[in-house]
Every structure is written in structure tokens, then in C-alpha cells.
Amino acid sequence: MEIGSAEGMPFGISPTFDRVVFPARGRLGDPHKRPAAKVAEDVALGLVSAKAARELYGVALTADGAVDEAETARLRVKVAAE
Numbered sequence: 001m002e003i004g005s006a007e008g009m010p011f012g013i014s015p016t017f018d019r020v021v022f023p024a025r026g027r028l029g030d031p032h033k034r035p036a037a038k039v040a041e042d043v044a045l046g047l048v049s050a051k052a053a054r055e056l057y058g059v060a061l062t063a064d065g066a067v068d069e070a071e072t073a074r075l076r077v078k079v080a081a082e
Contacts, residue, residue: 032058032076036067 039059042048053059058079060071 031056032079036069036072040065040067 034057036057036059039048039053039057040061043050043053043061044065048057050061050065053061054075058072058075060068060075062068
């Protein structure tokens with residue numbers, strides 16, 4: 001069912017699309033200050049990749065998804081120094 005248009009682009013209501021999820025609550029502060037456990041949880045839920053956890057949040061994870069505390073501290077100190 002079409003409900004309108006935006007600059008000539010029609011849009012409608014989809015029976016399978018009922019919400020928008022914003023992983024890791026973007027733009028709410030410094031990502032390096034997000035608790036590492038929360039970032040690990042986001043990875044476990046599939047909201048953030050392990051690569052993004054490391055590169056964007058400065059959180060290193062072990063192979064089983066646990067926070068590597070020593071490496072995370074090293075990554076976050078490195079970013080803070082930059």
C-alpha cells in the first residue's frame with residue numbers, strides 16, 4: 001500500500017518491516033568510552049562485527065567472544081594518545 005512519496009520516490013508500509021534498530025546507540029558520546037562488556041554483547045547479538053568492535057570501539061575480543069581486557073586497555077590508551 002502506497003502512503004506517500006518523498007521527492008517522487010514512493011514509499012509504503014511493509015508487513016515485515018516494523019521497526020528500525022540502531023546498534024550501539026550511535027552518536028551518543030565517545031565510542032571508546034562504551035563499556036567493553038556492552039560492545040561484546042553487541043557483537044554476540046550480531047549488531048556489531050568483531051572487526052568494528054576493535055576498530056571503532058577499541059575493544060578486543062577473544063575467539064570465544066569474551067573481552068580481552070589487556071588488549072582492550074592497550075587499544076584504548078593508544079586512541080586516547082592520538
